[in-house]
Amino acid sequence: MTRFFALLVAAAILPWAAVAEETADAIGDPTRGTKIYSKCSGCHLVGPNATDRIGPHLNGIFGRAAGAHEGYRYSKSMTRAGNDGLVWDLETLDAYLENPRALVSGTRMSFRGLKQAQDRADVLAYLRTYSDNPANIPEAEPTARKHEVELTPEILAIVGDPEYGEYLSSECTTCHQSDGGDDGIPSIVYWPEEDFVVAMHAYKRKLRPHPVMQMMAGRLSDEEIAALAAYFGRLAN
Amino acid sequence: MTINRRGFIGAGLAVTASLSAPAVFAQNARPKVVVIGGGAGGATAARYIAKDSKGAIDVTLVEPTRTYYTCFFSNLYMGGFRTLESIAHSYGTLASEYGINVVHDWAVGIDRDARTVSLAGGNTLNYDRLILSPGIDFVDGAVPGWDINAQNAMPHAYKAGSQSELLKAQIEAMPQGGTFAMVAPPNPYRCPPGPYERVSMVAHMLKRDNPTAKIIVADPKPKFSKMALFQEGWANHYEGMVDWIGSDFGGGNVSVNPDAMTVTIDGEETKVDVCNVIPAMKAGRICEMAGITEGNWAPVNGHTMQSRMDENIHVLGDATNQGDMPKSGFSANSQAKVAAMAVRGALLGSKVFPAKFSNTCWSLIGTDDGVKVGATYAATDEKIAKVDGFISATGEDAALRKTTYEESIGWYEGITSDMFG
Numbered sequence: 001m002t003r004f005f006a007l008l009v010a011a012a013i014l015p016w017a018a019v020a021e022e023t024a025d026a027i028g029d030p031t032r033g034t035k036i037y038s039k040c041s042g043c044h045l046v047g048p049n050a051t052d053r054i055g056p057h058l059n060g061i062f063g064r065a066a067g068a069h070e071g072y073r074y075s076k077s078m079t080r081a082g083n084d085g086l087v088w089d090l091e092t093l094d095a096y097l098e099n100p101r102a103l104v105s106g107t108r109m110s111f112r113g114l115k116q117a118q119d120r121a122d123v124l125a126y127l128r129t130y131s132d133n134p135a136n137i138p139e140a141e142p143t144a145r146k147h148e149v150e151l152t153p154e155i156l157a158i159v160g161d162p163e164y165g166e167y168l169s170s171e172c173t174t175c176h177q178s179d180g181g182d183d184g185i186p187s188i189v190y191w192p193e194e195d196f197v198v199a200m201h202a203y204k205r206k207l208r209p210h211p212v213m214q215m216m217a218g219r220l221s222d223e224e225i226a227a228l229a230a231y232f233g234r235l236a237n
Numbered sequence: 238m239t240i241n242r243r244g245f246i247g248a249g250l251a252v253t254a255s256l257s258a259p260a261v262f263a264q265n266a267r268p269k270v271v272v273i274g275g276g277a278g279g280a281t282a283a284r285y286i287a288k289d290s291k292g293a294i295d296v297t298l299v300e301p302t303r304t305y306y307t308c309f310f311s312n313l314y315m316g317g318f319r320t321l322e323s324i325a326h327s328y329g330t331l332a333s334e335y336g337i338n339v340v341h342d343w344a345v346g347i348d349r350d351a352r353t354v355s356l357a358g359g360n361t362l363n364y365d366r367l368i369l370s371p372g373i374d375f376v377d378g379a380v381p382g383w384d385i386n387a388q389n390a391m392p393h394a395y396k397a398g399s400q401s402e403l404l405k406a407q408i409e410a411m412p413q414g415g416t417f418a419m420v421a422p423p424n425p426y427r428c429p430p431g432p433y434e435r436v437s438m439v440a441h442m443l444k445r446d447n448p449t450a451k452i453i454v455a456d457p458k459p460k461f462s463k464m465a466l467f468q469e470g471w472a473n474h475y476e477g478m479v480d481w482i483g484s485d486f487g488g489g490n491v492s493v494n495p496d497a498m499t500v501t502i503d504g505e506e507t508k509v510d511v512c513n514v515i516p517a518m519k520a521g522r523i524c525e526m527a528g529i530t531e532g533n534w535a536p537v538n539g540h541t542m543q544s545r546m547d548e549n550i551h552v553l554g555d556a557t558n559q560g561d562m563p564k565s566g567f568s569a570n571s572q573a574k575v576a577a578m579a580v581r582g583a584l585l586g587s588k589v590f591p592a593k594f595s596n597t598c599w600s601l602i603g604t605d606d607g608v609k610v611g612a613t614y615a616a617t618d619e620k621i622a623k624v625d626g627f628i629s630a631t632g633e634d635a636a637l638r639k640t641t642y643e644e645s646i647g648w649y650e651g652i653t654s655d656m657f658g
Contacts, residue, residue, distance in 0.1 A: 083640035167590050170285065170574040174567060175597070175644075175651045184647025211627040212597055212611055219593075219613055219624055 027090065028118065033126025036119050043109075046130045055109060062131040064088050066104070077106030077186060084209040093127075094120050095207055102198040103208060105186060151201055156194065158226040165231025168224055171216070189235055196229040267295040268584040271354050271364040273344045273523055275300030275328060277307075278370030278553030278569035280656040285577035287335040293585055297338040297362055298331065299354070302398070305657075308428065309566045310649055311397035313601055315405050316438030324397065330658035347527040349547050366580050369535070369544075370553040370569065371521025372396070373427050376533065379517035380420055381492035390495035391512040394435075395427065407511045408439055414449040415510035418500045420491055421456040422515045425534075427555045427564045429462035430610070432515055434600040437467065440475040441603055453509070454481045455502045457489035462563075463600060463610055469631045470602030520556035534558035539616030540592050541579035542572050551576040560620025561612075568596045570652055575616075592616040599645030605635070607642030 037046070043054035050057035056072040067074040067082035074082075081104045086092060096103045097120045099113040114120045172188060180187045188196075202208040203217035204225075220228070272283045275298055283298040305326045313319040331337045343357040347367070354362045375393065377384065383391060394404040408417060417439055421432045436454055443450040452475075460483070461467075471479045482488035487503025493514060499506050519525075519533035529535045529546040536545040536558045544550040553576055554569030562568045575592040582589035597611030612626030629641065 080640060083636045085637070163588060164590055166289075167574075167578055168593070170655075171571065171593060171595055173651060173655050174570050174595075175648045177647075177651045177654055179654070181650055182647075183650065184643040184645070185651060212609070215611065215613055215625050215627055216595065 027128060028121030028123075028125035030122070030125040030129055033122035033124070036114070036123040037126055039111075039114075040123070046127060050130075058127055059130045061088050061093070062090075062128060066092075075104075075106050075108045076182070077104050078108075080186070081209065084211075086209045090124060092207070093124055095202070097123065099198060101195055102202055105191075105195070105199055106182075151198060155201070155222050156197060158222055160193075160223070160226030160228065160230030162227065162230040162234050164224070165227035165229070165234075168220075168228050169231050172228070175212075189232060191229075191232055193229040193233040196232055197225055200225045200228070267293060268365045269295045269297070269363055270366045270368065270580060270584070271362050272296065272298045272368040272370065273300075273354065274370035274372060274521065274554075275302075275305055275339075276370060276372055276554065276569065277309075277566035277652070277656055278555075278573045279368065280305075280328075280331065281570045281573035282368050282370065282551075282553060282577050282580075283337050284331055284335055284656065284658055285574055286580055287331075287337050289577065289587075290581055290585060292336060294581070295338070296336075297340060298328065299340045299342060299344050299356065299362070300328065301341060301343050303327065303341055304398075306397035306401065307566065307649075307653065308395070308397045308431075309652075311394070311401045312431065312434045312438045314397075314401055315394075315408070315435060316441045316601070318438075318601065321402060326653060326657045328657070334658050344523050345526075347523065349527065349549070352549060365549070365584060367550045368553060368576060368580070369521075369524055369527065369529075369550060369556065370573070371523045371556055373518040373520065373555045373564075374522050376517040376519050379422075380514050383420075383493050383495065383514045383516060387493075387495035387514075390498070391493060391514045393515050394513060395431075395515050395518075404511070404513055408442060409446070411443075411447055411450060411510045413447055414451075415447065416451045416453060416507065417443070417511045417513070418453045418455070418507070418509040419513045420493065420500070420515060421454055421458070421461070421488075423457040423489075423517050425564060426515070426518045428598070429563050429565075430467075430598055430600045432456075433461055433463065433467045434602070435513070436479060436481075437470060437474075437600070437602045440471065440478050444475055444478065450478070452479045453500070453502075453507065454479065455488045455491040455500065456481060456483050457491075459484045462598075463608060463628065465631050466608045466629055467600075467602060470606060470608075474603040474606070518555075520552075524552065524556050531558065539594075539621035540575075540618075542576040543579070551580065560614075560617075561623040562594060562596055562614055562621050563598065565596055565598055566652065567598065568594070570655060571595055592621075594621055597648070599641065599648065601642060601645070605639040605642050607638055607640075607645055608633075609641055609645070 044058050045051060045053055046058040050059055052072050056069045065082045066086040066088060067078040097114050100107050100109045100111055175185050176188045180189045200217045203213040206214050270286055272279045283296050286294055287296045307324045310319055310324050314321055314324060328339045332339045344354050345357045346355040352364050392400050392404040394400040436452060440452055482502060490503045492501045493512060498509055500509050500512055520530055520535050524530050524535045529544045529550060535552040535556050537543060537552050538545060539559055542551045542553060544552050553572045555564040571594045578589055581587045594614035597609055599607055599609045601607050608629035610628040613624045614621045615624050
């Protein structure tokens with residue numbers, strides 16, 4: 001936090017070139033990031049003449065709205081997240097790389113995620129070198145209040161009461177169809193319990209963008225989220 | 238997780254019925270719930286009680302109409318975004334899948350001491366718990382010159398179905414450059430953004446078919462739900478078409494003459510081609526007949542939705558005076574689940590959790606231009622109190638507005654399957 005604040009101050013005083021170097025160092029090691037990027041390069045190209053492959057190319061990814069790269073066919077979920085206001089910056093990319101489905105449930109990116117914070121930092125430092133004008137990367141402000149969906153083992157260990165979950169779920173089914181229909185509003189049935197818990201906490205912490213879900217999740221206790229996950233998890237069996 | 242008590246009782250009854258006692262006896266032994274009104278409150282309550290009690294409660298739903306037209310999305314029908322068939326629902330699944338006894342009749346009397354409901358057809362229903370979800374009726378004399386006899390000349394279209402069809406047909410038949418007038422209702426009333434979404438939908442249709450037509454709104458209120466969003470939308474989509482006259486400008490001083498098709502606003506008489514009169518509202522009349530109203534509405538305890546006058550009666554939705562929730566289909570649906578849980582708890586001893594409520598109202602302003610407002614609520618001893626809320630912002634980009642509209646379509650599918658199964 002202090003370090004990022006110092007960088008913000010630096011950004012205000014120093015010439016751009018110097019700032020760019022400083023800030024890049026703060027994200028991670030781009031050289032190490034190049035190696036980690038080999039996990040990504042099967043689907044995502046980056047660099048001069050990069051084109052879309054299985055995934056969209058990642059030039060200029062910093063500052064781009066989610067699902068907004070023209071010509072690429074995104075999942076319904078990714079398009080929705082972008083329309084709801086999800087923008088790729090250091091904070092959101094970091095959360096996405098840690099667990100893609102925690103941030104965008106229906107993403108087509110079938111990647112397990114990078115569990116080590118340093119790995120994510122390094123690969124993002126590498127990607128950052130391919131965003132057009134590093135000085136304009138909107139990373140300074142978000143990094144100053146960085147928060148992730150890092151759930152403590154205690155939260156993940158809560159055993160939910162499915163009967164309570166069933167009652168609470170009636171609040172979900174006013175909008176989300178219990179048969180799994182997903183036109184206009186995403187499906188929430190047949191989710192693995194942990195994904196459900198992580199996603200709800202991402203709304204509760206306002207990392208996921210949707211205002212209704214932020215409000216609904218915002219007043220659920222850790223136990224209530226576990227109860228819902230247990231109920232929906234049991235539906236799947 | 239162990240088997241829950243509710244499931245166990247349900248299973249026990251099923252065994253009793255099949256092995257020993259005659260089915261009739263088992264049927265009679267079940268506690269009885271009668272639900273009056275098959276809308277967002279009543280249909281949801283009936284379905285949740287039947288579903289969650291797994292047959293241990295005998296549920297009867299009394300609803301006069303065989304086809305239910307949802308009030309929500311009836312404005313979209315007005316604007317040409319939905320067909321009437323797409324907002325029509327039947328009660329077949331509630332009867333066949335959930336075992337609910339659906340009675341198409343009018344409830345005309347309630348004897349609270351004997352715990353019976355009498356029906357217009359002559360039958361009487363007994364209840365252990367009664368749920369009233371009758372929606373709204375209009376206050377007599379609320380708009381001078383208008384009464385229910387004038388509803389063909391000047392439709393309210395605030396109960397969906399034939400009134401919606403009539404109003405739409407009248408708008409379509411307006412002469413070029415004609416005038417559509419609306420008399421908006423005073424607070425509190427069903428669906429706070431409803432009149433203004435309707436203005437938007439009428440404007441949408443007129444802009445296409447009758448672009449020189451005018452819309453006048455006489456409003457007894459100085460401001461209304463989502464006002465900034467609607468006014469921004471009217472300026473963007475229908476510039477110069479909508480003249481909204483609030484109470485600060487005499488909009489509350491209004492009378493109509495259905496024979497002459499005139500509207501008089503603050504002393505100034507105007508000849509109009511279509512007049513949509515939405516009078517002041519009160520709880521559906523059966524609440525008054527049951528003697529559970531105070532003023533125009535039925536006060537309830539937010540923890541259980543029980544009437545403050547009779548603990549054997551729960552009241553839902555528009556008819557209630559509960560506190561901070563708006564009168565909406567979403568609210569009624571949310572309240573129904575709290576009531577269903579309380580009723581099961583009282584009759585079967587099943588677990589009762591703290592009451593939680595929520596509401597979201599989407600409105601369509603123009604093609605792909607959707608907005609929303611919503612909040613969450615919790616019960617206190619005094620009322621249902623607002624916890625947290627949000628509203629769409631002015632100046633949002635088109636992609637977000639389109640997503641919001643698509644979301645409302647998803648919600649419609651969600652809530653109607655939550656109501657009707």
